[in-house]
Amino acid sequence: xxxxxxxxxxxxxxxxxxxxxxxxxxxxxxxxxxxxxxxxxxxxxxxxxxxxxxxxxxxxxxxxxxxxxxxxxxxxxxxxxxxxxxxxxxxxxxxxxxxxxxxxxxxxxxx
Amino acid sequence: xxxxxxxxxxxxxxxxxxxxxxxxxxxxxxxxxxxxxxxxxxxxxxxxxxxxxxxxxxxxxxxxxxxxxxxxxxxxxxxxxxxxxxxxxxxxxxxxxxxxxxxxxxxxx
Numbered sequence: 408x409x410x411x412x413x414x415x416x417x418x419x420x421x422x423x424x425x426x427x428x429x430x431x432x433x434x435x436x437x438x439x440x441x442x443x444x445x446x447x448x449x450x451x452x453x454x455x456x457x458x459x460x461x462x463x464x465x466x467x468x469x470x471x472x473x474x475x476x477x478x479x480x481x482x483x484x485x486x487x488x489x490x491x492x493x494x495x496x497x498x499x500x501x502x503x504x505x506x507x508x509x510x511x512x513x514x515x516x517x518x
Numbered sequence: 519x520x521x522x523x524x525x526x527x528x529x530x531x532x533x534x535x536x537x538x539x540x541x542x543x544x545x546x547x548x549x550x551x552x553x554x555x556x557x558x559x560x561x562x563x564x565x566x567x568x569x570x571x572x573x574x575x576x577x578x579x580x581x582x583x584x585x586x587x588x589x590x591x592x593x594x595x596x597x598x599x600x601x602x603x604x605x606x607x608x609x610x611x612x613x614x615x616x617x618x619x620x621x622x623x624x625x626x627x
Binding site for chain 1: 552559560561562563564567605614615616617618619620
């Protein structure tokens with residue numbers, strides 16, 4: 408839905424290395440979101456964006472940064488990955504007051 | 519955003535209607551009720567949303583009580599492919615989605 412792609416779809420990395428996940432959309436939606444999903448916690452919001460260069464923190468933002476230099480791309484960066492950041496990461500987009508649509512997810516394993 | 523309460527799990531026979539309840543007793547007048555589902559390891563999928571009136575689309579029906587303190591998602595003829603975790607969420611327009619634990623629906627043959 409909403410032409411959302413996430414890359415990579417799977418990644419294994421080592422503790423202390425930087426990691427960047429990309430979310431790309433083709434629908435020109437204003438809002439973009441990054442969530443993580445862990446067993447027993449459901450989906451939790453990491454960061455979100457309400458326009459180019461406009462971002463804000465969600466409930467679990469520590470250890471993560473984001474950037475949005477173009478409408479279609481929203482990047483999530485783990486500056487120094489830790490094992491606690493092993494998770495499934497979902498991107499979502501939303502046009503104004505409309506429905507939020509989700510991407511297929513990225514599985515990240517930090518060893 | 520108001521919180522929601524859903525049963526942890528439910529079973530439904532294939533071909534029968536699945537009725538998934540949700541309590542949202544602290545919902546505000548400008549908050550919508552949204553339903554999403556997540557099939558194992560996939561991204562959440564939008565199902566339906568409503569404010570006051572009952573809603574129906576090709577996937578499901580949403581029944582909201584007159585006082586708006588609870589709602590029910592109805593899948594009229596459940597299939598095995600409807601087995602998923604169903605999330606009931608309330609939010610204001612342009613507001614953030616706050617996911618709870620959802621209801622794990624198992625559709626059985």
